[in-house]
Amino acid sequence: MTILLVSRSVTHHGGQDAIHRLAAATAEATGLPVRACFLDGAEPSLHAALDALPEDDEALLVAVHLPPDRYLDTWVRRAVAHWRTTRDRPLRITTTAPLAAQLALVTAVTEAIAGEYTELSGNPGPFRSPAWNQITRHRKHVLVCRGPRCTAYGANDVAVTLSERLAHHKLGDDDILVTNTGCLFPCNLGPLVVVHPDDTWYEHVDTALATRIADEHLRSDQPVDDKRTREH
Ligand code: FES
Missing domain, CATH: 3.40.30.10 (Glutaredoxin)
Structure with a gap:
C-alpha cells in the first residue's frame, strides 16, 4: 500500500517541498511508502501519482488540509506590520511556529493511516460535465x-x-x-x-x-x- 498525501496548490516559497518533507517524515514514522501529490497547481498531480503506482499496489489517500505555506507566514507578518501603521492600538501580536514544522502533524497523519479507511467511489460525471x-x-x-x-x-x-x-x-x-x-x-x-x-x-x-x-x-x-x- 502506498500513502498519498494530497494537498492543494502550494506553488510558492517552498510550500511543495514542505509537503514532500512531511511525506518523507511520515514514511519514516510509519515504515510505509508515502508520496506527496497535488490536486491543483503543482506536480505531481494526483492523477500522475496514481499512474505511477504498480498495478498490484493500492493507494491510501490522506487529504492534507494544512499545507505549510511560507507565503502565508511572510504575509501575515507584513499584513500585521501594515495594520500597526494604520491603527493606533498598542496590541501585542505574536505567532506560533509554523504548524507544518510540528511533529504532531506527522503524528496526526500516522494515526490517520493507522485508523479506519473508506473506499473511494463516486460518480465521475461531474468531473467532465457538459456544463464545463x-x-x-x-x-x-x-x-x-x-x-x-x-x-x-x-x-x-x-x-x-x-x-x-x-x-x-x-x-x-x-x-x-x-x-x-x-x-x-x-x-x-x-x-x-x-x-x-x-x-x-x-x-x-x-x-x-x-x-x-x-x-x-x-x-x-x-x-x-x-x-x-x-x-x-
Ligand atoms: S495588485 Fe498586488 S495585491 Fe493587488
Whole structure:
C-alpha cells in the first residue's frame, strides 16, 4: 500500500517541498511508502501519482488540509506590520511556529493511516460535465484583485459590493464575468479592479467606486472617467 498525501496548490516559497518533507517524515514514522501529490497547481498531480503506482499496489489517500505555506507566514507578518501603521492600538501580536514544522502533524497523519479507511467511489460525471464545455458569452471580464495588499486595503468589501450591484442589475456570468485574482503587481494602487476588453484599471477602489463601476461601466458601458487609471 502506498500513502498519498494530497494537498492543494502550494506553488510558492517552498510550500511543495514542505509537503514532500512531511511525506518523507511520515514514511519514516510509519515504515510505509508515502508520496506527496497535488490536486491543483503543482506536480505531481494526483492523477500522475496514481499512474505511477504498480498495478498490484493500492493507494491510501490522506487529504492534507494544512499545507505549510511560507507565503502565508511572510504575509501575515507584513499584513500585521501594515495594520500597526494604520491603527493606533498598542496590541501585542505574536505567532506560533509554523504548524507544518510540528511533529504532531506527522503524528496526526500516522494515526490517520493507522485508523479506519473508506473506499473511494463516486460518480465521475461531474468531473467532465457538459456544463464545463461552454465559454461564457460575457461582454466584460472583470478582475478583482484579492491579493494580500489589496485585501488589506479593502478588496473584500469591494468584491461584495460589485457582486451585490451586478446581482441587483441581474447581470450574470454570461454578461459580466467576475474573476477574483491573486496579486496583479501594482499593489500600491490597490484595491484594484480591471475591466476587459477595455483594459481599464481602476485604482484605490472603495465601495462607492465599486458601485459606480457596476452601475456605469458594467451595466451602461460608460467607464467611470474621472476615476479611471492609466490606459496602455
Ligand atoms: S495585491 Fe493587488 S495588485 Fe498586488
